[in-house]
Amino acid sequence: xxxxxxxxxxxxxxxxxxxxxxxxxxxxxxxxxxxxxxxxxxxxxxxxxxxxxxxxxxxxxxxxxxxxxxxxxxxxxxxxxxxxxxxxxxxxxxxxxxxxxxxxxxxxxxxxxxxxxxxxxxxxxxxxxxxxxxxxxxxxxxxxxxxxxxxxxxxxxxxxxxxxxxxxxxxxxxxxxxxxxxxxxxxxxxxxxxxxxxxxxxxxxxxxxxxxxxxxxxxxxxxxxxxxxxxxxxxxxxxxxxxxxxxxxxxxxxxxxxxxxxxxxxxxxxxxxxxxxxxxxxxxxxxxxxxxxxxxxxxxxxxxxxxxxxxxxxxxxxxxxxxxxxxxxxxxxxxxxxxxxxxxxxxxxxxxxxxxxxxxxxxxxxxxxxxxxxxxxxxxxxxxxxxx
Numbered sequence: 029x030x031x032x033x034x035x036x037x038x039x040x041x042x043x044x045x046x047x048x049x050x051x052x053x054x055x056x057x058x059x060x061x062x063x064x065x066x067x068x069x070x071x072x073x074x075x076x077x078x079x080x081x082x083x084x085x086x087x088x089x090x091x092x093x094x095x096x097x098x099x100x101x102x103x104x105x106x107x108x109x110x111x112x113x114x115x116x117x118x119x120x121x122x123x124x125x126x127x128x129x130x131x132x133x134x135x136x137x138x139x140x141x142x143x144x145x146x147x148x149x150x151x152x153x154x155x156x157x158x159x160x161x162x163x164x165x166x167x168x169x170x171x172x173x174x175x176x177x178x179x180x181x182x183x184x185x186x187x188x189x190x191x192x193x194x195x196x197x198x199x200x201x202x203x204x205x206x207x208x209x210x211x212x213x214x215x216x217x218x219x220x221x222x223x224x225x226x227x228x229x230x231x232x233x234x235x236x237x238x239x240x241x242x243x244x245x246x247x248x249x250x251x252x253x254x255x256x257x258x259x260x261x262x263x264x265x266x267x268x269x270x271x272x273x274x275x276x277x278x279x280x281x282x283x284x285x286x287x288x289x290x291x292x293x294x295x296x297x298x299x300x301x302x303x304x305x306x307x308x309x310x311x312x313x314x315x316x317x318x319x320x321x322x323x324x325x326x327x328x329x330x331x332x333x334x335x336x337x338x339x340x341x342x343x344x345x346x347x348x349x350x351x352x353x354x355x356x357x358x359x360x361x362x363x364x365x366x367x368x369x370x371x372x373x374x375x376x377x378x379x380x381x382x383x384x385x386x387x388x389x390x391x392x393x394x395x396x397x398x399x400x401x402x403x404x405x406x407x408x409x410x411x412x413x414x415x416x
Contacts, residue, residue: 038065039389043219044414045127046071046118047102050078052175052201053235054131054159055098056208061127061215062101063385063394069410070102070401071118077104077403087374091400096372097382101397103406109140117411118142123151124414126222127215131159134169144230154228155218159211163234173235178203182239187246189259196259206238263322268314269293272351273326275334282325283347287311296344297328367393372400 043066047058055070055078062068072078083094107114119142122128128147130137137143137158147156158164161173176197179185184203189196211233218229240247246257249265257265262281264270269290272279284290287310294303302308302324307317314321329337334350341348350356358381363369370384385394 035395038395040064040066040219043067043127044125045069045129046121046125048128048130048132049159050131051080052098052204053207054129054211055080056205057157057159057211057215058102058129059098059100060208060212060385061129063387063396066127068102069121069406069414070099070104071107071109071121072104072403074106074108074404077106081403087380088378089375091374093380096374096380096400099400100372100382101399102401103410104401104403105407105410106404109142115141117415119146119150120415121410122147122154125151125154126219127155127157129157129159129211129215133172134158134160134164148228152228153222153226155215155222155231156228157211157215157218157231157233159207159233159235161235163237164232166234168236175201175203175235178235178239181236183243183246183256184239187243187257187259190261191259191263193259202242203235203239206242207233207235210238210241263318266315267311268318269321269325271322273322273329275329275332275337277333279351280329280334280337281349281351282341285347289346290314292344293341293346296340296346297325299324299328367396370396370398372398 040061043061045058045061045066045068047054047068047070049055049058049070050072058068058070070078078095078099080095080098081092083092085093087093087096107118109115109118144156147154160169161178162168162171179188179197179202180195182203185195185197188198211231214231214233218231221227221229249257262272267283267285270283270285272281282293284293290308290311291303294300306313308314308321338348338350357363358369360369366384366388368384368386370382371379372382374380379398385396387394
C-alpha cells in the first residue's frame with residue numbers, strides 16, 4: 029500500500045493578516061488571502077461586529093448568509109479601538125502581523141491614533157493596505173461611497189442597460205469585488221517585496237480607480253470617436269453578432285467573434301446567403317448595419333426553441349450559451365467538478381451553498397474553509413498565540 033503524500037503548505041501559510049475591514053470590498057480581499065492560506069484575524073466592534081452580520085439573506089440558524097459567504101476561514105476577535113487599552117492591544121498585534129487591511133473612510137485610522145506613522149513606528153515591515161471609495165489622496169478622498177456610488181461616478185452605469193434606456197446598476201456589487209481583487213493583488217506584490225527586502229508598504233486603493241481600470245476600452249473609445257459610449261443592452265460595441273437573442277422559448281447568447289465564425293453561424297442557420305451579403309460580409313460592416321442584421325437573425329431564431337439552436341450552434345463550432353438563472357448555475361456539474369459550488373456550515377447540522385474560489389494550483393482547487401467565525405470566537409486564542 030502506497031503512503032499518501034502530505035499536502036504541501038498553502039501558498040500564504042505563515043502570513044499573518046490583521047483585518048479591520050467590513051461589509052464587502054475589504055472582506056472579499058481578506059477572504060482571498062484566507063483562501064490562499066493566510067491567518068486572517070478579523071478585528072470587530074464589541075456587540076455589533078461587521079455591519080454585514082446584519083444583512084440578509086439569513087440562514088436557518090439566523091446567521092447572515094451575506095456575511096458568511098465572504099468571511100470564510102477567518103478568525104474573529106473583539107476590540108474597541110476607541111478604548112486606549114484595546115488600542116494598545118491592537119498595536120501589539122500589529123507588531124506581529126505581516127499585513128493590515130482596512131477600508132475605513134480616509135482619516136479614520138488617524139483619528140483613532142493608528143495612522144501610518146504610528147503603525148510604521150510599531151512595525152516598519154508592515155504592509156498597510158487601505159481600500160476606500162476615492163482613495164486617501166485627491167479631491168474626493170473624504171466622500172462616503174458605496175458600490176452604486178462608484179458605479180455611477182466611474183461611468184460604468186452609463187454604459188450598462190438597454191439601448192436608449194436609463195442607466196442600470198450591474199447586477200452584482202462589481203466595484204466592491206474589483207477593489208477587493210486589486211487590493212489582494214497589491215498585497216501579494218508587497219509581500220514579495222517584504223520577503224525580498226524586508227520593507228513594508230502603504231497601499232492606497234480606491235474603488236473609483238479600480239472600476240475605471242476595468243472599463244475595458246471605454247475611455248479609448250471616447251477619445252477616438254469623441255462620443256461617450258452609451259448602453260447597448262447585451263450587444264458588443266465593435267463585434268457583431270455578439271449578444272443575446274430571443275428564441276421560441278428563452279433567450280440564448282451568440283458570440284460570432286470573427287468572420288470565420290460568422291460563416292459558420294450562417295451555415296448553422298441555413299442562410300448561407302447572409303455570409304455574402306455586402307452589408308454583413310465583414311465585422312465592420314455587420315457592426316455598422318447591426319440593426320438590420322438583428323432583425324433578420326431574430327426572425328430566424330424565434331422560429332425554433334433554444335435547445336435546438338444550441339445543439340446546432342455547438343455542432344457548428346459557434347460560441348453560444350443559454351442565459352441561465354442561479355437555479356441552473358447551482359445545479360451545474362461542471363462547476364461542482366471544479367470546486368466552484370462550495371458548501372459551508374450553518375451550525376452543527378446544516379449547511380448552505382456559496383461560490384468557491386476560481387484559483388486552481390497544480391490541477392487542484394484550493395482547500396477552502398467551511399466555517400465563518402462567530403463574533404469574537406477567537407479573541408482568547410489569538411491573543412494567547414500572538415502575544416505570548
